Amino acid sequence: MYLYVYDESVQGQRFERELALIETRLTDLGISGKIARLALFRDAEELIRDEVRRGTKTVVAVGNDQTLRKVMDAVADPAIVIAIIPLGPGNNIADILGIPQGVAACDVLSARLVEELDLGSVNGMRFLHMVTATGVAPVCTCEGSFSITPVCKSTIEIRNLVQSDDLGAADPTDGKLEFVMRTPRRSWLIKTVDALTKLPFTHLQLKSADTMSLLVDGEQLQGTEFDIKILPKQIRIVTGKDRKYV
């Protein structure tokens, strides 16, 4: 049984036609289901949890990364399959998962290539993609055995599901998160280049005298201490053949 969660952002006139096409295609493929429309004063978590209690086995976020995040927050049971039909901008995660925009995503959903992926957790807040912090110089204690400290303010990334870039791709199935620190340094010209530190880890603590601001899958989290760990194989998610991670 499928539950389709329509984000508030896709309920306007702009996506009316695309949604109609999606609904027709889902019916053609035999995977239509109940539709839940998110609204400003409607508690998404309660709405989704109620439907899961009633027997929903697949929850599909229709919208963007933020919609997927709301679905992930509501679905605590790793047995439930999560999917996304990306509509509009802000669909970085769907892109990495190899899910095309709009109606084309229905066929990928129907193919049901389900992967079990790791999640990360920052002070109990789960994330699928990555965490970033810019202009920070915290003491980073890794696995409780050694600390890493930058000599100047740096950019920190904690990567779980990231497409291949200059550092390679982060593998969300390896049971590890990837710590990346970009420390600016002057080259022999005036130009500043980043020195890159990277290492895999399962548990990391960030401590800073000043308040730091972390972007956790696009959501802001502030504080001076953060406990970051891997949650292995915590999510079952539909992916496409054209996925961009390892």
Added chain:
Amino acid sequence: MTFGISSMAKHNGEETVIAHGVRVEGEFNSEGNVVIEGDVQGVIRIAGDLKVGEASKIAADVTAANAIVAGEIRGNLSVAGKLELLATSKIIGDVAAETISVLAGAQVNGRITMDGTAGLKSKKKEELEVE
């Protein structure tokens, strides 16, 4: 042959990289290959290969499978396989390795052992620590 930042900055394929401008303190353990260009203090245990950059300063006992050193190590260095000491390298401590290659200009202030027991020694040490 030079082995400085320019050649070591190509991180692709390396599992762990400690960059210049970063300080590591404590027991640094890694199961894969490691490039160190920053400063490390404590103990380093690497199951894979180690590269130490020219600007790197390490104050630690180091064990690795194979190693290429261009920087400074103050501590004992134990390599199970091949150790390459480049022209800019400086080791203040004892060195043990299966095979060693030393370029002109490299400094070693300590005892060099090549009896093929470097890997065994580090393993035994780890076993004792576990017990």
